[in-house]
Amino acid sequence: EIVMTQSPATLSVSPGERATLSCRASQSVSSNLAWYQQKPGQAPRLLIYGASTRATGIPARFSGSGSGTEFTLTISSLQSEDFAVYYCQQYNNWPPLLTFGGGTKVEIK
């Protein structure tokens, strides 16, 4: 089973600043990595797939990078609506197994 580890658990950032979130896989997942945003009481929303491709309608301030075991989600200039929990998810073995990271909460500093 591939284990996904996200860091930090909580990131305190001021509006307008850059946020950098990390995700590490226990073994290579190539570029088969997605990022999701989840706000309280809502379902997750797909932001990035293929490690770096923005999903439909996702603003350009969101960018993903990395391959293999190390991945990064960058939010270039945080807006008020970006404060949320972010999850990474690998699908390298798809099918048959997907795994999520534990999440990073981005909070207002």
Add this chain to the structure above:
Amino acid sequence: QLQLQESGPGLVKPSETLSLTCTVSGGSISSSSYYWGWIRQPPGKGLEWIGSIYYSGSTYYNPSLKSRVTISVDTSKNQFSLKLSSVTAADTAVYYCASSTGEGLDYWGQGTLVTVSS
């Protein structure tokens, strides 16, 4: 675009079977373009993939839940379903259904809270 909606009991007794249905609109569940899946989230915790099914009926389950999970498709109703047997309080969670083209889970239902309690 696709819309997904979960339905089912919000309260299940310990040792019983949890049953949920996801109704898909805006597209055909028989499409070869999509996999259909279930994900859950215990209160205040992270996301856990439960399993997925392809229109052909091929299923894929999380090994940690495999012995208790069954996912099936009803193409006549454009629905897919989840059954989780022998539930305990640890199965209390918000359950989501979602779709995937194989590159991330792109459409999600709003989620439904299922509480396991006597």
